[in-house]
Amino acid sequence: MELNRELETRIVEFSKDVVVQSPSVLQLRILTILRQAVENYSHQTLYPFFHFPLFGVIHRMKQQSPVRLTMVGGGSWATALIKILSENNVSIKWWLRKESDAEHIKKFGHNPSYLSDVQINTRKVKVCTRIKDAFRDSDYIVLAVPAAFVSDALSGIKPEHFAGKYVISAIKGMIPSANQLVTDWVREQYNVPASRIAVIAGPCHAEEVALEKQSYLTIASQDVACADDVAAMLNCRFVQATGVDDIYGIEYSAVMKNIIALACGITHGLGYGDNFQAVLVSNAMQEIKRFVDAIYPKHRDLSGSAYLGDLLVTAYSPFSRNRTFGTLIGRGYTIQSAQMEMNMIAEGYYAVKSIHEINRQFQVRMPIAEAVYNILYERASPTLEMEGVKRLLT
Ligand SMILES: NC(=O)c1ccc[n+]([C@@H]2O[C@H](COP(=O)([O-])OP(=O)(O)OC[C@H]3O[C@@H](n4cnc5c(N)ncnc54)[C@H](O)[C@@H]3O)[C@@H](O)[C@H]2O)c1
């Protein structure tokens, strides 16, 4: 029987992993295989497998052993991810930089600085401000600070602290000092194998997660089983998560969409309307495709939600940090005053410089990203730069 063979193969693959996994990761792996089997096959086909002893074992494991995870970051996205993960059998250590925020969460069950309405389940979530304590006994490390601050957040952490752990980047930015994607940087700095690294992507604003609005996430890893495991942790009442393998395409695309959101904001601040923005965004999608295909060629459909969907949400939503930052620049704020006006970080500000520098080698035609770079780093006039872009749009 087809199913027989497929389940057999997957269980054999999985058993090769058994020796190196901790119980909570094993549990997640088995659950993922079963969830996929249940989704893909009818009850009738699956019936004989219910006699498989694993099913009973899994049920008991689900009750007993939570996945152990560390969240690094105290901003909006970290807070939203804590809310999502708390819906599942995950035990969380939450590292925050600010002692006062950590104390407030312990006492009142709310993050005072970001998404303060979100109730934190302090039975599942243990807060700390010492990064080494946060890493201890965790299977998964989730990085959720802006890329420019990752190195600071991990100060004192050495490759051995990452040994045997999975790293999930929830960051949509580049490490400015290295012009590297966060996952490449983690792999190089801490010797984490690519098969143990995943990214959380997809069009998803923390503010809507806080309101439990239906959202979708795409989890990417070179090892799809790893992506599926992470997706299983994030699937809940209001979030549907799916695992895929295009980690580079998705990560670069997420970085690029922030730069385009800055352009959308700048033009909005200058008084351009929706008609213009629709053309700007569709041209920008082609720009993203040219860049991503040049830097990491692979057959991919950029109309998927982790690519086009993420560009759309960031380009049009009032929750978007990058669009808001761009709007302030378009209205005449200086970079410093725009940064001070927002309590949040616009990743695109740092990313556009990295992408500009990386593109020296690739020479991809990217007039929109170049205009944003000129405005933010070369003191070019937003009006003149966007006049130039306007003439090139089709
Ligand atoms: N907010 C979202 O909806 C969302 C969704 C998906 C991905 N992301 C990504 O998540 C990452 C984190 O973004 P966010 O939205 O949570 O950030 P945020 O703007 O809400 O919060 C700012 C964060 O930066 C930290 N910070 C500020 N100044 C710092 C400094 N000098 N040193 C160290 N840390 C400092 C703050 O403690 C806080 O954690 C970004 O890469 C972002 O692209 C965000």
Ligand SMILES: O=P(O)(O)OC[C@H](O)CO
């Ligand atoms: O829209 P932004 O600039 O707040 O970025 C947040 C996320 O990337 C949206 O998916």
